[in-house]
Amino acid sequence: MAVTTSVITDPWPAPTASGPVDADVRLPGSKSATNRALLLAALSERPAVVSGPMRARDSALMVGGLRTLGVEIDDSDAQAWRVTGGAVTGGGRIDVGLAGTVMRFLPPVAALGTGPTRFFGDKGVEKRPMGMLIDGLRQLGIEVDDGCLGALPLTVTGRGAVTGREVSIDASDSSQFLSALLLAAPRFANGLVLRHTGEILPSAPHLAMTVQMLRAAGAQVDDSQPNTWEVAPGPLTAGSIGIEPDLSNAAPFLAAALVTGGTVRVPAWPLESTQPGAELPALLTAMGATVTLNANGLAVTGGRLRGIDADLRDVSELTPAIAALAALADGPSTLRGVAHIRGHETDRLAALRTEINALGGDVKETADGLVINPKPLHGGVFSTYADHRMATAAAVLGLAVEGVLIENVATTSKTLPEFTGLWTAMLGGGS
Ligand SMILES: O=C(O)C1=C[C@@H](OP(=O)(O)O)[C@@H](O)[C@H](O)C1
Numbered sequence: 214m215a216v217t218t219s220v221i222t223d224p225w226p227a228p229t230a231s232g233p234v235d236a237d238v239r240l241p242g243s244k245s246a247t248n249r250a251l252l253l254a255a256l257s258e259r260p261a262v263v264s265g266p267m268r269a270r271d272s273a274l275m276v277g278g279l280r281t282l283g284v285e286i287d288d289s290d291a292q293a294w295r296v297t298g299g300a301v302t303g304g305g306r307i308d309v310g311l312a313g314t315v316m317r318f319l320p321p322v323a324a325l326g327t328g329p330t331r332f333f334g335d336k337g338v339e340k341r342p343m344g345m346l347i348d349g350l351r352q353l354g355i356e357v358d359d360g361c362l363g364a365l366p367l368t369v370t371g372r373g374a375v376t377g378r379e380v381s382i383d384a385s386d387s388s389q390f391l392s393a394l395l396l397a398a399p400r401f402a403n404g405l406v407l408r409h410t411g412e413i414l415p416s417a418p419h420l421a422m423t424v425q426m427l428r429a430a431g432a433q434v435d436d437s438q439p440n441t442w443e444v445a446p447g448p449l450t451a452g453s454i455g456i457e458p459d460l461s462n463a464a465p466f467l468a469a470a471l472v473t474g475g476t477v478r479v480p481a482w483p484l485e486s487t488q489p490g491a492e493l494p495a496l497l498t499a500m501g502a503t504v505t506l507n508a509n510g511l512a513v514t515g516g517r518l519r520g521i522d523a524d525l526r527d528v529s530e531l532t533p534a535i536a537a538l539a540a541l542a543d544g545p546s547t548l549r550g551v552a553h554i555r556g557h558e559t560d561r562l563a564a565l566r567t568e569i570n571a572l573g574g575d576v577k578e579t580a581d582g583l584v585i586n587p588k589p590l591h592g593g594v595f596s597t598y599a600d601h602r603m604a605t606a607a608a609v610l611g612l613a614v615e616g617v618l619i620e621n622v623a624t625t626s627k628t629l630p631e632f633t634g635l636w637t638a639m640l641g642g643g644s
């Protein structure tokens with residue numbers, strides 16, 4: 214699979230907006246849905262098709278990992294990937310990059326095969342939380358060798374079947390621990406009863422997405438009790454899975470409407486979605502935008518850009534874009550409920566504070582978020598810490614601040630290799 218980028222220089226000079234934007238932005242498929250679809254297709258009895266997938270580094274890593282586990286994936290048609298799975302063979306080495314969905318979702322699949330599968334990733338992957346998932350895998354009787362570090366790299370040794378049934382873990386560090394176990398659960402010999410024991414559950418929409426996609430693939434999932442999920446053992450038939458546009462990747466583009474007082478339209482925006490980005494219309498309205506959502510898609514028009522007080526727990530991957538907007542707003546903002554994003558691609562609370570303050574901002578970290586007092590900003594190099602959403606947040610700031618230079622903008626290839634091209638086109642330039 215070819216993953217292309219329109220990256221030209223490093224650092225990349227973030228373009229300033231010469232006036233209000235007025236653009237249609239067509240966004241590629243959702244990362245979260247694509248990687249779930251690939252996995253469910255791989256575990257399905259019959260060949261399945263993933264239509265409109267995200268073509269980016271995280272899905273390339275998922276494809277590579279599944280191939281290592283014996284799954285056939287024909288991605289020659291960019292718009293329809295054909296997946297022939299069924300039996301998982303296991304054994305080999307899987308590069309997870311910095312992809313939470315790959316590092317968390319594939320170990321339970323490797324346990325269905327036979328032999329040792331080694332999971333490794335980029336520098337920094339060892340900092341991403343994994344301990345509670347390892348604990349959950351062991352509760353199922355799965356052999357995991359993590360060198361007692363509770364992190365990657367690690368080896369899962371499959372025995373051809375997973376026979377355990379009950380798991381209790383604290384998923385307050387990442388909802389992906391729960392999604393990982395749930396997605397493979399129909400293929401466990403006795404299914405799964407999964408309990409979240411922590412007080413906080415981040416990214417609830419992503420769990421709803423997991424349950425919805427499992428059911429669509431024929432799984433029986435009971436989520437009627439709080440913090441408990443029961444999955445019956447049984448065959449999966451993913452069939453044909455259509456992927457919605459990535460609504461989280463829409464955030465910086467929609468933010469451009471607010472920063473410039475212009476309008477950005479995203480065609481094919483779903484009227485209902487389990488993606489956290491479905492909260493963007495409400496969040497951006499609270500920040501002063503006028504929003505229209507209908508069968509043609511979403512249109513967002515900026516007005517006076519206001520600060521907000523918001524609990525972003527459910528939508529934590531939107532925090533960098535919202536923080537960038539907040540730094541340009543006409544009043545202070547408090548973003549809360551996102552302590553766990555210290556374990557995302559980087560410690561996003563520390564990174565946002567450091568980088569916005571380096572441009573002259575006033576951002577303070579709290580235990581679970583940020584307090585942002587808008588200040589006049591100046592140019593400078595904005596470090597991204599290999600985090601795609603730091604890069605796109607910097608681009609939002611650059612619309613209004615001359616001289617923002619984004620270090621390693623190529624890191625946007627994690628989920629949106631087209632970022633610089635789409636951004637330039639939105640501003641009226643060629644891509
Ligand atoms: O399951 C998923 O696809 C995701 C879940 C969330 O993870 P956390 O619960 O770790 O925030 C989200 O932030 C991530 O971008 C994607």
Ligand SMILES: C=C(OP(=O)(O)O)C(=O)O
Nearest residue numbers: 311312313314530557558
């Ligand atoms: C947290 C994110 O990614 P990951 O799937 O790697 O956890 C993200 O994309 O914001």
